[in-house]
Amino acid sequence: MPARISRKGNGYDHALMESWHSLLKKELIDLTTCRTREEAERAIFASIEIFSNRQRIHGGLDYQTPTEADAAYHARHG
Template sequence: FQLLKRERIKKKIYGTREEARSDIFDYIEMFYNSKRRHGSSEQMSPTEYENQYYQRLGSV
């Protein structure tokens, strides 16, 4: 979260908590690559890994 703080939060004063949440959400959605493969998740994308996780939860 260091990059988020340095690039987004410290440079801006938010009028409301909701405005801050919305801005941070937009930043994460823009920065976070949901298609990139990750070695720690058996070369699955974050979206694939999350889908598999919820499928496992549903079958328990």
């Protein structure tokens, strides 16, 4: 069993990952048929690295993509 941040049964410690998994399932898994494990791995990698990190804006990042937010952080902090 994975380590827990808070006491047993408190669902808040996994809420962010559960939300992300839900989005991945709705946007990729439910809409894609992969014939092999390798196809599935490539599709998931592309969904995360290309779409989510480089194209999807995130409200928690001031409506920037993670790539844009990372570049802005490094521009400010060297």
